Amino acid sequence: MSPSVPLQEMIRAIRSARTQCEERGVIQRECAAIRAQFRQADNGGRSHNLAKLLYVHMLGYPAHFGQMECVRMIASPRYSEKRVGYLGAMMLLDEKQDASLLITNSIKNDLSHSNQYVQSLALCTLACMGSAEMCRDLAPEIDRLLRASNSYIKKKAALCAVHIVRKVHELGELFAPAARSLLAEKNHGVLHGAVVLITELCERNPETLERFRKTVPDLVQIMKGLVISGYSPEHDVAGVSDPFLQVRILRLLRILGRNNEAASDAMNDLLAQVATNTDSTKTVGNAVLYETVLTVLDIKSESGLRVLAVNILGRFLLNNDRNIRYIAMTSLQRIVGTDHNAVQRHRGTIVDCLKDQDASVKRRALELSLALVSATNIRSMMKELLLFLSSCPLELRSQAASGIFNAAERYAPSQRWHIDTILHVLTTAGGDVRDETVPNLIQLITNTSELHCYTVHKLYRALLSDISQQSLVQVACWCIGEYGDLLLRGECQETEPVQVTEDDVLDALETVLQSHMSAPATRGFALTATMKLSTRITDNVDRIRSIVSIYGSCIDVELQQRAVEYNALFKKYDHMRAAVLERMPVIEKNSPGHTNGESTREAVKEVQPAKVKQAETLLPQQPANQVCDLLDLLGGSEEPLQSNPAVGSTVPVLPISTSSTAGGDLLDLLGGLEPTPLTPAPTVTVYEKSGVTLTLSREKQSDSGLTVTLTASNSTDSDISSFTLQAAVPKSVQLHMKAPSGDSLPARGAAKVTQMVVLSNPNKVNLKMRIRISYTSQGSAFQDTVQVDSFPEH
Amino acid sequence: MMRFLLLFSRQGKLRLQKWFTPIPEREKKKIIRDMTTMVLARQPRSCNFLHWKDLKIIYKRYASLYFCLAIENQENELLALEVIHRYVELLDKYFGNVCELDIIFNFEKAYFILDEFLLGGEIQETSKQIVNRCIESSDMLQEYYCEGETDFPGTWRKYHGGVYEQTCILTCGLKGIEITAGEEYRSRMYCI
Numbered sequence: 001m002s003p004s005v006p007l008q009e010m011i012r013a014i015r016s017a018r019t020q021c022e023e024r025g026v027i028q029r030e031c032a033a034i035r036a037q038f039r040q041a042d043n044g045g046r047s048h049n050l051a052k053l054l055y056v057h058m059l060g061y062p063a064h065f066g067q068m069e070c071v072r073m074i075a076s077p078r079y080s081e082k083r084v085g086y087l088g089a090m091m092l093l094d095e096k097q098d099a100s101l102l103i104t105n106s107i108k109n110d111l112s113h114s115n116q117y118v119q120s121l122a123l124c125t126l127a128c129m130g131s132a133e134m135c136r137d138l139a140p141e142i143d144r145l146l147r148a149s150n151s152y153i154k155k156k157a158a159l160c161a162v163h164i165v166r167k168v169h170e171l172g173e174l175f176a177p178a179a180r181s182l183l184a185e186k187n188h189g190v191l192h193g194a195v196v197l198i199t200e201l202c203e204r205n206p207e208t209l210e211r212f213r214k215t216v217p218d219l220v221q222i223m224k225g226l227v228i229s230g231y232s233p234e235h236d237v238a239g240v241s242d243p244f245l246q247v248r249i250l251r252l253l254r255i256l257g258r259n260n261e262a263a264s265d266a267m268n269d270l271l272a273q274v275a276t277n278t279d280s281t282k283t284v285g286n287a288v289l290y291e292t293v294l295t296v297l298d299i300k301s302e303s304g305l306r307v308l309a310v311n312i313l314g315r316f317l318l319n320n321d322r323n324i325r326y327i328a329m330t331s332l333q334r335i336v337g338t339d340h341n342a343v344q345r346h347r348g349t350i351v352d353c354l355k356d357q358d359a360s361v362k363r364r365a366l367e368l369s370l371a372l373v374s375a376t377n378i379r380s381m382m383k384e385l386l387l388f389l390s391s392c393p394l395e396l397r398s399q400a401a402s403g404i405f406n407a408a409e410r411y412a413p414s415q416r417w418h419i420d421t422i423l424h425v426l427t428t429a430g431g432d433v434r435d436e437t438v439p440n441l442i443q444l445i446t447n448t449s450e451l452h453c454y455t456v457h458k459l460y461r462a463l464l465s466d467i468s469q470q471s472l473v474q475v476a477c478w479c480i481g482e483y484g485d486l487l488l489r490g491e492c493q494e495t496e497p498v499q500v501t502e503d504d505v506l507d508a509l510e511t512v513l514q515s516h517m518s519a520p521a522t523r524g525f526a527l528t529a530t531m532k533l534s535t536r537i538t539d540n541v542d543r544i545r546s547i548v549s550i551y552g553s554c555i556d557v558e559l560q561q562r563a564v565e566y567n568a569l570f571k572k573y574d575h576m577r578a579a580v581l582e583r584m585p586v587i588e589k590n591s592p593g594h595t596n597g598e599s600t601r602e603a604v605k606e607v608q609p610a611k612v613k614q615a616e617t618l619l620p621q622q623p624a625n626q627v628c629d630l631l632d633l634l635g636g637s638e639e640p641l642q643s644n645p646a647v648g649s650t651v652p653v654l655p656i657s658t659s660s661t662a663g664g665d666l667l668d669l670l671g672g673l674e675p676t677p678l679t680p681a682p683t684v685t686v687y688e689k690s691g692v693t694l695t696l697s698r699e700k701q702s703d704s705g706l707t708v709t710l711t712a713s714n715s716t717d718s719d720i721s722s723f724t725l726q727a728a729v730p731k732s733v734q735l736h737m738k739a740p741s742g743d744s745l746p747a748r749g750a751a752k753v754t755q756m757v758v759l760s761n762p763n764k765v766n767l768k769m770r771i772r773i774s775y776t777s778q779g780s781a782f783q784d785t786v787q788v789d790s791f792p793e794h
Numbered sequence: 795m796m797r798f799l800l801l802f803s804r805q806g807k808l809r810l811q812k813w814f815t816p817i818p819e820r821e822k823k824k825i826i827r828d829m830t831t832m833v834l835a836r837q838p839r840s841c842n843f844l845h846w847k848d849l850k851i852i853y854k855r856y857a858s859l860y861f862c863l864a865i866e867n868q869e870n871e872l873l874a875l876e877v878i879h880r881y882v883e884l885l886d887k888y889f890g891n892v893c894e895l896d897i898i899f900n901f902e903k904a905y906f907i908l909d910e911f912l913l914g915g916e917i918q919e920t921s922k923q924i925v926n927r928c929i930e931s932s933d934m935l936q937e938y939y940c941e942g943e944t945d946f947p948g949t950w951r952k953y954h955g956g957v958y959e960q961t962c963i964l965t966c967g968l969k970g971i972e973i974t975a976g977e978e979y980r981s982r983m984y985c986i
Contacts (some may be wrong), residue, residue, distance in 0.1 A: 008899050015898075051902050058808060058901065060823065080936045087905055094816040117932050127914035152928070155918060163914040166795075189919040198915050234921045237876065244920045247873050287872035294870075322841045327871055358840040488914065 006048040011055060027056055039067045046073060049083040054084075054091055067092050067099040074106045077571050079118065082110070086121045096130030111141045116152055119145075123156040127163040135164040139171050146178040151187040158182060158193025162200045172201045176208055176645040183218050188235055188245055191222065195248045202255050213256050216263045220270045223249050227274055238282040250274070250291040257299030264300040271296050276310055279607035286316070286324055290331070297335055310335070313468040317349045322358055329353065336371045347372050350787040351381070356386045358396075367395060370403040378411040382421060390428050396434040401425050405437065419455055423472070427462060430469025438474050443587045445479060453492040456483040460500065463508055468517050474525045477512060480505060481529025482584060485536040502537045504529065510547065520556055527551060527559060531566045535581045545570055683711075687773060687786040691716030693747070694725075694773060698792050705760040706767065706791065713752045714745035716777070721745075723753055730768055734760040745775070767791055795915035796874075797849055797864040798825070799908070801897065804858050806830040809897050810904055814915035829862050843871050852877050858894050880922070881911060889925055906932065 073085025182194035316328035553565035
């Protein structure tokens with residue numbers, strides 16, 4: 001076919017422009033000429049002009065003035081003009097433009113045209129940019145074409161129907177009968193379109209799915225024909241007969257066989273046949289095998305078939321082609337939960353993939369390796385993971401670090417190993433760890449009292465070598481402050497003894513204080529540590545005094561405040577200094593609010609210095625009152641705080657303990673952290689509908705009140721956002737809801753939202769609560785109400 | 795379902811864009827920028843699959859052109875590679891040893907071929923020969939000039955000299971329009 005000369009000349013002119021400015025000039029001139037031509041009456045060159053405009057549009061220049069010309073050309077009787085007109089419509093018009101409505105009539109006429117190529121243009125455009133109104137208008141036409149036309153038109157009509165169903169879901173019913181009958185066609189294009197249409201209908205409507213289950217034997221028959229029959233030149237791709245159709249049929253079988261024994265049985269033989277017969281030397285064969293494996297793993301297949309599928313994935317893992325390894329790991333990730341042992345067999349290969357050059361493969365290998373860590377292989381896996389961490393690309397570091405922490409926490413064979421691992425991670429990737437690592441590590445360290453000496457020695461050495469990793473420095477400062485006396489004592493069973501003088505230690509802390517690399521939070525840690533050492537060392541107390549008074553005039557308000565208060569502790573309250581700065585009690589991880597308590601402990605020192613510090617330093621004078629006032633600010637009907645540190649749900653940081661709810665409130669300033677409930681509080685499920693589950697668990701009970709936690713989770717396949725709870729109680733009961741941990745629920749229960757509710761029931765009436773749940777899922781808002789009549793007993 | 799197909803050169807110049815869902819113009823430009831930076835930054839022998847937002851991006855380099863196809867999460871990536879390869883084969887057959895210049899100077903033909911292969915984000919025709927034949931017939935339809943309507947097979951013969959007769963046989967032979975001798979037949983042919 002002869003090319004369009006005016007178009008090619010223009011393209012040549014544009015390409016020969018040497019600068020951007022020159023190109024713009026050429027294009028402006030051409031556009032002006034095109035505009036003038038559009039305004040003129042019909043001449044022979046209309047399609048050339050529009051083609052030129054489309055080229056200019058592809059370069060990124062505005063071309064909206066061509067929209068009406070497209071509409072006019074579509075209505076033209078000449079095929080060449082129609083062709084370019086429809087192309088322009090697909091490129092320049094979309095359903096948001098008003099001009100798109102004008103072509104509805106043209107499309108309608110062209111759909112009943114006598115020439116199939118004109119019909120195909122109309123079908124193509126409708127499937128590309130048909131809006132919902134256009135689809136509704138033209139759906140009967142498409143249905144007619146589905147039933148009675150030649151195969152060329154039928155296959156296009158089928159895909160047009162798919163587009164219509166995607167735009168207007170209700171019209172699915174209209175096309176179901178026609179789709180059924182299309183399965184009897186011999187033409188592969190029509191078959192393919194029919195399978196896509198049926199897949200779309202089944203995915204949208206479960207009743208349609210039930211009806212189409214009866215087609216499973218037909219589909220199996222078609223597949224068998226494709227797999228077994230001899231070479232067909234028209235559809236053969238590298239030895240596989242029509243892989244595109246095969247993959248589509250396999251996908252439809254997957255949808256039909258899911259959760260259905262009978263259908264799954266009917267396809268077992270076929271799947272086994274495809275899995276064994278398909279040639280896997282080329283990508284095409286692997287594509288079909290991949291789809292087969294996905295289908296086998298998703299339906300209720302027999303165990304032999306599942307083993308076959310996992311073995312195929314194992315073979316993929318050893319393939320030289322990176323793409324194949326990548327998808328093998330993606331699929332293994334999906335089944336690592338259900339077929340854990342089968343995947344464990346391939347652990348070695350997966351760990352090797354951690355060393356692959358390609359970033360995508362590395363990412364997949366990391367996720368899969370983390371999923372495969374178990375109590376038996378923790379040591380060897382951790383070695384590999386730590387090696388990976390030291391050389392991994394930046395974007396994967398934080399994921400690797402948090403994965404390592406989780407694994408270490410769950411499967412640590414010994415405390416010392418655990419601490420070593422965490423220290424190793426902090427030294428290699430300290431900048432990429434999450435904020436709660438610091439308090440978690442501190443809590444871990446305080447718990448292992450026999451290793452305090454070892455830990456503080458190790459941390460001291462790490463501090464000497466590198467003070468740039470903030471998390472590491474913070475932990476080191478805290479430990480030196482706490483266990484400085486152990487450090488100075490010099491001897492330690494676990495490491496070689498090293499002589500550390502008091503000056504050395506103070507030097508180290510001062511370096512941290514003065515270094516420009518230290519974050520403000522780190523400096524706070526260092527200052528507090530220096531202060532704590534005043535009770536643990538004997539000779540250099542004066543030095544500490546002078547450091548503290550210097551910082552009394554520091555520009556950083558936080559440090560200044562601390563220094564001033566510590567100064568006061570030296571001067572006015574010297575008799576209390578020893579008591580205030582004595583060793584911290586063991587911190588226990590007890591209730592859901594508790595881990596947050598830890599993070600608030602240190603963070604609290606940064607964020608809420610005034611309130612908490614006052615409580616700490618002015619402790620003996622006005623204990624209860626101060627902190628009671630504090631709590632009143634935060635609301636709630638908790639009892640005041642005579643409870644001792646060891647009691648479960650309290651934060652024993654301060655010698656006066658604040659209850660966990662206060663800790664929870666302070667936490668809200670820091671944002672929601674996912675609490676890990678470590679003691680199972682008595683829970684009851686109060687609401688379970690459309691995938692959203694709400695449970696209620698009792699936290700605390702007193703004579704006149706009750707604290708409960710509401711936990712929400714989402715087991716559907718789509719994320720939920722703007723999740724809020726509102727509660728109402730009988731008149732005499734007082735209700736106070738704390739801020740929730742978040743308002744979005746990721747799909748498939750990946751994370752939960754918790755909210756604490758405090759009920760005060762002085763009149764001891766029968767406690768009832770009505771909860772309204774509202775959320776947004778898949779773009780639409782939901783609301784529901786549930787009544788809770790009984791609360792879980794202790 | 796496929797979401798979009800982009801072709802761009804090694805310098806990042808766009809050669810073809812096909813969008814299968816309605817997207818505002820500004821967003822299209824942003825997506826094109828994102829895709830070109832992401833794909834051009836990849837190492838030579840790395841994996842052909844990327845993750846971007848909630849889509850999978852399959853890309854392949856053929857000579858100086860990058861083919862970038864975005865598919866939804868439940869689609870088969872290896873098959874998407876085959877789709878790209880099939881499109882390249884179609885272009886190659888049509889243009890004869892296709893190169894980037896062919897696609898630059900005949901971009902509308904590249905679109906027409908794509909529209910015969912993919913439709914509404916799905917594969918339309920799985921046979922190479924049928925797609926090629928359809929393109930050739932459409933091109934023929936565009937080429938030849940004919941006046942007005944012809945009503946009966948008899949009148950056809952009046953035009954049957956040289957080219958018109960050939961065209962008639964071609965379009966009939968494709969089982970698109972079935973003509974039986976003696977039957978009334980009405981058609982129009984369109985011109986440049």
